[in-house]
Amino acid sequence: MPEGRRIWASSTSGKFTAWNGLTFNFETILPAHDNRLATASNDPVVQLWSFAVSREERTLTGHGWDVKYIECHLMMGLLVPRSKRNPIQFWNPLTGTVLTSLYLSHLAVQGQHVDTTSPRYDGTSI
Numbered sequence: 001m002p003e004g005r006r007i008w009a010s011s012t013s014g015k016f017t018a019w020n021g022l023t024f025n026f027e028t029i030l031p032a033h034d035n036r037l038a039t040a041s042n043d044p045v046v047q048l049w050s051f052a053v054s055r056e057e058r059t060l061t062g063h064g065w066d067v068k069y070i071e072c073h074l075m076m077g078l079l080v081p082r083s084k085r086n087p088i089q090f091w092n093p094l095t096g097t098v099l100t101s102l103y104l105s106h107l108a109v110q111g112q113h114v115d116t117t118s119p120r121y122d123g124t125s126i
Helices: none
Strands: 006-010 015-020 026-031 036-040 046-050 055-060 069-073 078-082 088-092 097-102
Antiparallel strands (some): 006 015, 046 055, 078 088
16 A cells, blocks of 8 residues: 655656655665556546656546556556545556456455565456
């Protein structure tokens, strides 16, 4: 689950800089693994940004609530934005469409986690 304590900045060199949002101290620099970045904020919108042209490439709407977290599956090319609203939606970031939705219960899904250290994790599932 995100803690909301980091501020991320990107540069034209393709690197991300993490800053502590509470103390405003520098934390780390990470290389970008792709030519795109998905961002979420305190609104029901996910924005996809292109490093190649340095602008917003696509907007994913229809989440029904503030999107606080985005899970990415790089091998399958999926985005799974999470908000308090059901269902869990699997998005194709290239077309901006919902591929499928999972309706789990009448309760809001508060978060999700993939344990990539588990021996059962095969690297292809969210």
